[in-house]
Amino acid sequence: MDQTLVAQARQGDREAFAVLVHQVSDSLYAVAFRILRDSGRAEDALQNALVLAWRRIPRLRDPERFEAWIHRILVHACYDESRRARQWTASVRVVSVGGHSTPDGTHAVADRDELERAFRRLSVDQRAVFVLHHYLGLPLVEVAELLEIPAGTARSRLHYAIAGLRDALTADAEPIAHGGRLA
């Protein structure tokens, strides 16, 4: 990331900021989509995050941290989008309709639809840690720094995310395993 551009943007240079936006928007959108699992909400989160970043960039103390900083703004925009979505979306219990052939869940893990459903059951802050760690490949310490949370909290959220995925996959698999009755 060109720190000169960041410095220019901090001074109010819109063209410099636009160049930065084009450099980071793909990554930001990819992260937003993976956290929110919805392209429309991911677009809204991206748009809001970019505008907020423009307003707040004078506060950015260390230009070297621009990418981490703007990803943090994006994650918070995702939190807001998720909160807004919850106000309008009824909680739906998704019922599995097949595709399980073994009771040990091997097939379930391979099933993308099952993963999608299981992931959606995680809290948005668990999803954020999971995506930043497993998709962006950030070490947990950096995830914690990016989200401004203690490292232990990041570790705990990741732990509960994995446990949540496992439980959700197991729950989907169980009715089949116990006689093939749908829940």
Place this chain on the structure above:
Amino acid sequence: MTDDRSLERAARSWLEEGPTRAPDRPVEAALRAIESTSQERVLRIPWRLPRMNPITRVAGAALIAVIAVGVVFLAVRPSSGVGGPSPQPTATPSVTVPASARPIVEPTDAVLVPATQLPDPSGAALPSDLIGRTYRVNPAEILNNRQLVLTLRGADDAHCTAMFGGRSTCFTVLWDPVKVLGSTTDPAARGSARMVGGNLVISMDLVPSDLPCVGNVATYAIDDAGATLRGIDPPACTFPGFVELP
């Protein structure tokens, strides 16, 4: 096989499959919005003064301690002494909103009622020719096709009545159209609007979404027969100026 490592591997592979390029629409919309959005100003306060000698440092600490003791004393003393004069209103219209009066609802165009009555602001009421006029923030702040609008209100307006019991003219700065709940950026603000020395003075008394801004006071010169409000060194958290809406 549903051990955590195989689960993580499967989930990682699944995560890789999503989109990797941002659509043009949100990026272009954001860049358009940025064209008319001003940046937040930052007060640059150094954490420590360079080359401060030990004597100065001790003196500084002592001064801060004295000020702190004074503030505590003023805060805890009885509000009126026996036989003493009642306190006079201060010259500045700045007020401190009690903590209990702070975040009340998600900021919208709703009338906000502070938990405790706000003190009467100093200065004079707005002249009648300013009341009811609406202005856009200058430079304009536009987000998702909504813009920030200042409205100057009479003492009998519902917003002013809620804050001051009808004893003061007031203002609102709100998104128009009304913001969507859950928006990340909402500097919606309300407070007293008074005339001091021929200038308009607004005090940010209720700023539910940005508590550090509460208490900021900004002064505006009234130009072009009230069509333009020009900030006179407005502090952070306030607005550089306003232009009347047609």
